[in-house]
Amino acid sequence: MHGEWLDIGPVDQIAPGNARTLPVRGGEEIAIFHTLDNRFHALVNKCPHKQGPLSQGIVHGGVVTCPLHNWNISLKTGEAQGESADERGACVPVIPLKVDAGRIYLLRSAVLGQKAA
Numbered sequence: 001m002h003g004e005w006l007d008i009g010p011v012d013q014i015a016p017g018n019a020r021t022l023p024v025r026g027g028e029e030i031a032i033f034h035t036l037d038n039r040f041h042a043l044v045n046k047c048p049h050k051q052g053p054l055s056q057g058i059v060h061g062g063v064v065t066c067p068l069h070n071w072n073i074s075l076k077t078g079e080a081q082g083e084s085a086d087e088r089g090a091c092v093p094v095i096p097l098k099v100d101a102g103r104i105y106l107l108r109s110a111v112l113g114q115k116a117a
């Protein structure tokens with residue numbers, strides 16, 4: 001049985017302020033973030049700058065700071081927040097996510113859409 005949403009497990013697998021990664025066979029790794037104000041977001045685990053692993057960054061407010069060169073990436077939109085010419089318009093794909101009855105779900109088509117073209 002395949003629904004529209006992919007169940008990736010209980011919310012308590014990720015502590016607030018942390019992230020975990022979800023490998024996608026043949027595609028991009030996905031990073032799932034739990035913010036300190038108890039929201040969940042999923043992004044492709046590659047900084048739009050030089051592909052730093054965003055899952056290893058610091059989560060604060062609604063952004064993650066990339067561990068490589070400290071760009072701040074919006075967890076909601078995937079957009080770099082800085083004003084430099086490089087940062088303006090830089091964006092990483094966001095994967096639609098929902099929480100239902102204590103479990104995290106990702107939009108299946110968006111996850112599969114990350115498979116290598």
Ligand code: FES
Pocket residue numbers: 047048049050051052066067068069070071
């Ligand atoms: S790779 Fe993320 S800021 Fe450079």
